[in-house]
Amino acid sequence: MSGYLLRRAGQAVFVLWAAFTLSFVILYLLPGDAVSAKLGGGEGGITVTPEQLAQARAEYGLDDPLPVQYGKRLLSALHGDFGRSVTTGDGAAHMVVSALPPTLAVTGIAVLLAILLGGGVAFAGTYTRLPWLRQLLLSLPPLGISLPTFWVGLLLIQFFSFRLRLFPALGTQGFASLVLPAVTLALPTAAIIGQVLARSLRAQLTEPYAETASAKGASRLRVHFGHVLRNAAVPALTVTGVVAGHLLAGSVIVETVFSRDGVGRVTAAAVTNQDIPVVQAVIVLAALVFVVLNLVVDLLCPLLDPRLAAARTPEVARG
Template identity: 55%
Template sequence: MARYLALRVLQAIWVLWAAFTLSFIVLYLLPADPISIAADGGGAGTPVDKAAIAELQARYGLDRPLWEQYWTALWHAVRGDLGHSIGTGQPVTSALGDALPSTLALTGLALVFATVGGVAVAFAATYTRRPWLRTTLAALPSLGVSVPTFWTGLLLLQLFSFQWRLVPAFGGHGFAGTVLPAVTLALPIGAVIAQVLTAGLAATWRQPFVDVALAKGGSRWWVQRKHVLRPASVPTFTIAGVLVGNMLAGSVVVETVFARQGVGRLTQTAVLAQDIPVVQGVVLLTSAVFVTVNLAVDLLYPLLDPRIAARSGRSLAAEETPEPSGTVEGVAIRG
């Protein structure tokens, strides 16, 4: 287990380094100058003092060679210093700290909605014996994935905020101000969960141990909960990292539609202004969340399916067992 964890930590470090490097290269290949954008007020057309631009470039180290900028930024990032925003001058860690609570509340509630809705649709689609209902429920995830997030958000705003006036339209706080953005963000994620879990449940129902459990007198509902759900949910947990990434990416659209402050709006503003330190900070934060979720999922696998732990134990035992003396390519020679 210690060796496994060490390898996973090394993989996480590699992913963080690759994300930092790729974002650095892409941002510096863009033709626009972030200092000029910041000095021009985002393109307001006001005259820009060249001396002031040169001073800002020297302050942020943008007048140095590219390789020197890269190593300096990487060394500071390793020490936890993500620099300062070019547009506001605020430390990037402070900007992320201010924006993160709102996004965590949004994504947390959306994950609850997506999980409950996706599991409910998958359970109903595999539990029912009515073909028409099974077909209808199985088609819902495809519809949820195909509908654009911004269209869903605008539709929910029109119905629940402008027409029925049940929740605030923009910038609300608490559950009332978060429920519509969370539902908007949860629909495509819940659709993916329903798709994968439905396929897993259907495949597990065809396994021989399910027939044995039914033959012993277990009801379909009891067998589905006790014997089918855990092994069928392994593929769903496998894509957990992708789902978390989709939620963070979707928060950009959702927070823009609902005028919410968070990491999504911070990312949008930073990309438009080509604020390199802020964009790199967001990339590192997203990558850290991604590798942490994937590591947690890997550690949960044996709890979901004990056969995984058994196979892993046999593999480790085979690696650690030395070959017997007097063998050729692992085959014992008998005298």
């Protein structure tokens, strides 16, 4: 097991390095930079001399050759320092970490709702004997995947905020402000989980062990819930780890639509202002969340299906 964890740790380090490197190359290939935009493109008619612009670029290390900039930023990032925001002057890592709690609150509730909604629809759709109800329930996940996130958010605001006045449309204050953003994030995630789980449930229901359990007198509910669901949950759990990692990216849209504070709004502002240190901090954070969630999923899957642990044992022995 230790060999497996070491290999996964090595893969995690590689993913984080690749995320940092690719983001650095792509961002620095873009025309212009944040310093030029901040000092040279003022709407108030501010005139900046070339000397002042060169001094500001030197202050942020933008006058060094690109390989030198990369080496310095990578070395600093290894110590958790992504530099200072060109726009605000605050530490980029501090800005992202400070904005994280509101985003984690929304995404945490969204993941829970997605599992409950997606799992409930998949279970009910494969359990019911009514053809019309089965068709209705199993058609919901593909529909949910096709709905644009921003459109869902605007629709929820229109109905639950403006018409029913049940939840606030904007802001970050109180639990009520979490409901609509969390539902907006949860619906497409629940659709993916429901689609994968429904397909897996239908496949497991045709396996010999399910027929054997029924032949021994187990009720249909016990076969479905006690035997089939556990094995069918492995693919759904795997895809949950993947889509949950993407919720941080989805928060950019949701926090913009609902005017919430969080990593999403910090990211949107940093991209608009070409604030490279902040953007890189967000990208590395998203990669870290993705890596950690997938490692947790890999460790949980053998608990659901012991055959996975048995299949992994030779790999661990060789490692």
